[in-house]
Amino acid sequence: MMDEFVYKLCTEDKNFAAIATVMPDGSPHVSIVWIDADEDYIYVNTAEGRAKPENLRRDNRVAVSIFDADNLYKQAMVKGTAVEDTETDAEEHIHRMAKKYLGLEKYPHGKPDEIRIVFKIKPESVFKLE
Amino acid sequence: MMDEFVYKLCTEDKNFAAIATVMPDGSPHVSIVWIDADEDYIYVNTAEGRAKPENLRRDNRVAVSIFDADNLYKQAMVKGTAVEDTETDAEEHIHRMAKKYLGLEKYPHGKPDEIRIVFKIKPESVFKLE
Secondary structure, three states: OOOHHHHHHHHOOOOEEEEEEEOOOOOEEEEEEEOEEOOOOEEEEEEOOOHHHHHHHHOOEEEEEEEEOOEEEEEEEEEEEEEEEEOOOHHHHHHHHHHHHHOOOOOOOOOOOOOEEEEEEEEEEEEEEO | OOOHHHHHHHHOOOOEEEEEEEOOOOOEEEEEEEOEEOOOOEEEEEEOOOHHHHHHHHOOEEEEEEEEOOEEEEEEEEEEEEEEEEOOOHHHHHHHHHHHHHOOOOOOOOOOOOOEEEEEEEEEEEEEEO
16 A cells, blocks of 8 residues: 555645666666556656666666655655556556646647656655655 | 756756665665756755765766756756765855745754765756756
């Protein structure tokens, strides 16, 4: 079961997250992403060819800091592992995210031939600032 | 010379940054921080005993994503190295940061015996979303 504070940060508001992975040379990578969750997992939607999916397939350890966009002092630092990545429903998922974050029916930034992927992240530890 | 877009993001508004480092076991670490810059370096103020300073002293490679707090789609992803860390003026610096971010003369979250440190980060590459 997901920590309730983390679940709410991921689902209730248009909150962003910083997601950190490790590059092939061992250096860190970070990007700001949209975030989603269910009762067990955190979901991050990305696209093939970016650093994140390549990094996560090589080393699935991930750090995610989810912060309240209206109050950046409210945040959760989650460590976990990417347990699955899938193209299935990833297109539908990015459109749902566009609805949540932008109020649009369709994700407006998609590129032709872009392949969306959803990473499923299992939280293993949480440090909270409430 | 610092990239002007990055410099402005770091100095003109109360923008936050996500800073990623690598843990001793090679897993990623990320936290949301206040940010500062001059014409050459990015500055991050932290405290002894936290993960960041220990990580950066072992492996000084760092990824910093600086985002506009009012428009999270405006951001700069910087890769660089922590070229120096110092206690000198770190107390004064955290008070200046408290002034910038909270409008307070004094940093309100200091703990007794806490040792502040400023990390000086040299940007090496920048990916911008403007």
